[in-house]
Amino acid sequence: MAFLELYPIVVAAILWGKQWCGKKILFYCDNASTVNIIKKGRSKEPCIMKLMRRLTMCAVFNNFAVFSEHVPGASNTIADALSRFQIHKFLELALEAEMDPKPCPPLFEILWTAQ
Numbered sequence: 001m002a003f004l005e006l007y008p009i010v011v012a013a014i015l016w017g018k019q020w021c022g023k024k025i026l027f028y029c030d031n032a033s034t035v036n037i038i039k040k041g042r043s044k045e046p047c048i049m050k051l052m053r054r055l056t057m058c059a060v061f062n063n064f065a066v067f068s069e070h071v072p073g074a075s076n077t078i079a080d081a082l083s084r085f086q087i088h089k090f091l092e093l094a095l096e097a098e099m100d101p102k103p104c105p106p107l108f109e110i111l112w113t114a115q
Contacts, residue, residue, distance in 0.1 A: 003048050005034040009068075010055045011104050017062035024065045030073040038068035050111045 009027050013020075029035050037043045043052060059066050073080075081090040091097060 002031060002033040002037055002043070003045070003051065005029055005031040006037065006048060006051045006055075007110070009034075009038070010051045010058070010110055013055050013058040013062075013066070014105060014110065015102055017058045017064065020064035021062055022064065024067060026067045026069060028069055028071040028076070030071055030076040030079070032070055035068045035070045038066060047111075054110060 009029070012027075013025075027038065029038075037048060037052065038055075041052060041056065043049050055066060078090060078093045081087075081093060
């Protein structure tokens with residue numbers, strides 16, 4: 001589960017990391033394990049470590065800092081709407097969201113740690 005929670009955070013860093021130069025980025029997550037992994041910067045799981053390495057390298061190359069904070073699942077309505085493909089509900093909740101979705105890079109590009 002931590003892999004699935006960390007994956008969109010890494011994708012966001014890849015897609016928008018250049019715009020975050022010099023900033024502190026706080027990710028809210030309803031999975032306590034993922035929050036702890038981000039805070040520690042490591043995991044015993046090899047596939048999660050690939051994601052953490054990618055997140056760390058993205059932060060280093062684009063000069064931003066990553067932080068994570070736990071949010072109760074009931075309060076995580078925008079992310080829940082997206083994860084359930086409830087696009088109309090998502091658009092009602094996230095008024096600032098762009099209307100044209102940004103394509104996600106394929107998984108093999110995300111897990112590849114070289115930049």
